[in-house]
Amino acid sequence: xxxxxxxxxxxxxxxxxxxQIVMGISSGELGAxxxxxxxRALALEMGINTMxxxxxxxxxxxEGYIMTDRKNGARVRLEIKMQANIPEGNKTELRRIVSxxxxxxxxxxxxxxxxxxxxxxxx
Amino acid sequence: xxxxxxxxxxxxxxPTLVIxxxxxxxxxxxxxxxxxxxxxxxxxxxxxAHEAVNKIYQKCRRQALGIxxxxxxxxxxxxxxxxxxxxxxxxxSFILLALVAISIPMAVGNRELKDLKRRLGLKEGAGISxxxxxxxxxxxxxxxWQVALPNAVGSLFxxxxxxxxxxVIRLGTGMEAGSFLGTGVMGICVGMGLLISALAFLMDGLRxxxxxxxxxxxxxxxxxxxxxxxxxxxxxxxxxxxxxxGLAGLFYxxxxxxxxxxxxxxxxxxxxxxxxxxxxxxxxxxxLYHKDMVLLSDDDDSWVLGMFYYNPKDKRLNVExxxxxxxxxxxxxxxxxxxxxxxxLCLLGSVLSVVWIxxxxxxxxxxYTEEGRIVCHQLRDEYVIEYGDILAVSxxxxxxELRMIKVNGVGTDQLLKGIFTVDFEHDCRVFLAPAxxxxxxxxxxxxxxxxxxxxxxETQEAYEALVAYGVGF
Numbered sequence: 001x002x003x004x005x006x007x008x009x010x011x012x013x014x015x016x017x018x019x020q021i022v023m024g025i026s027s028g029e030l031g032a033x034x035x036x037x038x039x040r041a042l043a044l045e046m047g048i049n050t051m052x053x054x055x056x057x058x059x060x061x062x063e064g065y066i067m068t069d070r071k072n073g074a075r076v077r078l079e080i081k082m083q084a085n086i087p088e089g090n091k092t093e094l095r096r097i098v099s100x101x102x103x104x105x106x107x108x109x110x111x112x113x114x115x116x117x118x119x120x121x122x123x
Numbered sequence: 124x125x126x127x128x129x130x131x132x133x134x135x136x137x138p139t140l141v142i143x144x145x146x147x148x149x150x151x152x153x154x155x156x157x158x159x160x161x162x163x164x165x166x167x168x169x170x171x172a173h174e175a176v177n178k179i180y181q182k183c184r185r186q187a188l189g190i191x192x193x194x195x196x197x198x199x200x201x202x203x204x205x206x207x208x209x210x211x212x213x214x215x216s217f218i219l220l221a222l223v224a225i226s227i228p229m230a231v232g233n234r235e236l237k238d239l240k241r242r243l244g245l246k247e248g249a250g251i252s253x254x255x256x257x258x259x260x261x262x263x264x265x266x267x268w269q270v271a272l273p274n275a276v277g278s279l280f281x282x283x284x285x286x287x288x289x290x291v292i293r294l295g296t297g298m299e300a301g302s303f304l305g306t307g308v309m310g311i312c313v314g315m316g317l318l319i320s321a322l323a324f325l326m327d328g329l330r331x332x333x334x335x336x337x338x339x340x341x342x343x344x345x346x347x348x349x350x351x352x353x354x355x356x357x358x359x360x361x362x363x364x365x366x367x368x369g370l371a372g373l374f375y376x377x378x379x380x381x382x383x384x385x386x387x388x389x390x391x392x393x394x395x396x397x398x399x400x401x402x403x404x405x406x407x408x409x410x411l412y413h414k415d416m417v418l419l420s421d422d423d424d425s426w427v428l429g430m431f432y433y434n435p436k437d438k439r440l441n442v443e444x445x446x447x448x449x450x451x452x453x454x455x456x457x458x459x460x461x462x463x464x465x466x467x468l469c470l471l472g473s474v475l476s477v478v479w480i481x482x483x484x485x486x487x488x489x490x491y492t493e494e495g496r497i498v499c500h501q502l503r504d505e506y507v508i509e510y511g512d513i514l515a516v517s518x519x520x521x522x523x524e525l526r527m528i529k530v531n532g533v534g535t536d537q538l539l540k541g542i543f544t545v546d547f548e549h550d551c552r553v554f555l556a557p558a559x560x561x562x563x564x565x566x567x568x569x570x571x572x573x574x575x576x577x578x579x580x581e582t583q584e585a586y587e588a589l590v591a592y593g594v595g596f
Contacts, residue, residue: 001256002336002418007436008250021256030256041260045330046252047437 001029005046013048017056025065025076036066036074127381129202131388132214136198136221138395142402143225144191146447148184149406152176154413159183159232160429160445162421166245175239183232187225194221209484215477219470226430229446233429240423248421253333255341262342264349265327265356270320273360277316280364280371281309287374304528305374312367316360323356325441326450332443334416344415347408352449355401359394366390405448427454484537487577488556490563492588497565499554499574504540506554508565508572510594515566518586522555522562522575545573563589 003020005013024030036042039057043050057074060066064081068074086094101111152158153168158180167176197217204210284305286292331345369386373379425434430446435455444451452459488501499506519525525545527534532541532553539555554574555562561582565572575582 001338002333002341003254003256005252005254006250007252024256037256037259037261042254042256044328044439045254045259047330047434047439049438 005048013046014052014056014059017042017053018059021056021060022065025080030076032076032078032080034076035072036076038073126202127384127388128210129204129214131384131391132210132218133198133202134388135391135395136214136218137195138399140191140194140221140225142399143222143447144187146402147225147229148180148187152180154410156409156413156416157429157445159229159236160426161233161236161240161423162248164245164248164421166243172239172243176236179232179235179239183228186228190221190224190228194224197221209481212477212481215473219474226428226446230428230430233426237423246421249424250422251420252422253418253420255331255333255338257338258331258342258345262331262345262349263327264346265323265353269353269357270323270360273357273364274313274316274320277360277364277367278313280367281306281313284309284371284374303530305370308370309367309374312363312370316363319356319359319363322450323353323360326352326356329441329443329450330439333418333420334412335418337415340412340415344408344412347411348405351401351404351408354404355397358397358400362390362393362397365393402448480533480535483533483540484535488538488540488554488575490554490574490576490581490585492585492592495592497574497585497589499572501540501554504554506552506572506574508567510589510592512567512569513565513589513594514568515564516586516589516594517564519562519564519573520560522557522560522573525562525573527553543573545571 001024003017003024005016007013009016011019021030021036030036036057037045039050039053043053046053057066057068061068061074065077066074067077098111149155152163155163157163158167158176166172194217201210201213201217204213283292288303288306327349329349331341332348333341334344335341366386366389369389370383373382373386422434423429425432425437426445427433430451431454432442432445432451433454437453437455439453440456440458441450441452443449452462454460454463482502486502488499490497490499492498495511496507496509498508526547527539528544529539530542530544530550532543533539534541534543537556537558539553539557541553543551543553545551545553548571550570552570552572554572556575556577559575559577559579559582561579562573562575563582563586565574574585576585
């Protein structure tokens, strides 16, 4: 799986890493139990500090997407706990996206088509 | 000998210039990943932008071709030169100038292309980088034993030479034991092998390039590139071993400057062939994967003149070069700054050393007697021998008859100065202008001196002064 890092983005790099790994898990590009690169290897490839990668992995671990241990490094969890609800922060973010789309004249159908594309085609 | 030296330089610089030209200014820029150190974007291949880019590129290519042709002509003219100092100075200056000159059209073109990008508002991909999670840190082509084996074999040939220099064993008649010339040269070769090994591992550990969204393509591309690097470095290591075997043969059996130069020529020839094979394979890999290169990341602004990488946000020290092949350092990295400074110092040092050699050869040595002592003087070096210390003095008619091996100092066609082994006698102080022809051998309590003036008359005059004083007779 290829991840894309934007140095000029307002989103911190550790969050960009976290978001793209989550998207990878959701789309199936990263399978259950799949090995992730070590913190050091990923930092070296990206040319960033190991602390940044470590922070991203820590966040993913806390959120229950990956598991880490000293021997095997980081892996995608075999079973990700399904809470079946959208966290408040994401709801606010979704609301912002919908609002911006409405103001800029994007139709509801177009928005739903995108949601279907991102959600429906995945898995 | 000077013609031979010139030939070696010619055989090195002309192919280097030609390889540089084809590597930096390939014919079909449309099919390349980079143009003059700038990422080759889709927009460059259509409409007005295509015309503008082509105009800039063809202008730079023509200029570079002109530089290569002029460089080859100058190299041929330099072949006619005689005299070590003049040859060394001019060849060194020419090599530096030629390598800088062939990069100038590229630097100018790089600036013009970046200006064009700004004018066209091409910003897509700026600050973007891609990482393949499947391949991060996984793609390697170099095995430890591939590097360890040639280094071990090479070191084996150093041991007998060292033991002979230490007087522990006696192998042949090639070199005089105790001069440490053999150990020094073989030691440099072993050091060279270790340096090549370090570079090999450095290149093998380079970041994997992401050219496609398909991890398998990325893995194959990077593996092919790294395999090419690994093969080149392993080949270089074995050529180094062959060179060491050749040198060891000379040291054991029959050492001569001419034979060592022939060995050096073969070594350089094999390295040049290796470089040509490496470049050609690299080009083939790039051509093969060209159609798969779909991801656009743009870090053009981190490449100063398209050649020097300066990116404070990038924590990596070594990155793949944009111009030519191989790697370079991130000059924004603290270690990169140190290495960049060292490289600049080495460059300056080599220029200054050439100037110094030139001064040494162009300044005549002086030999004179004064107030109860004999003085040899040139630039900052001086031997002062008090008459009272002299045990014996003899006069030699032909300096060429002496069998001399330099241990430390200067040994050129015009000047022999420093510590030498002369006719199997170690630790002799030599201060000779071979052009004078004759020489005086002075034996003191501590050392044996072989000295002469710049001319035969000057030597004769100093000898007569010693005779007149009855010193050492």
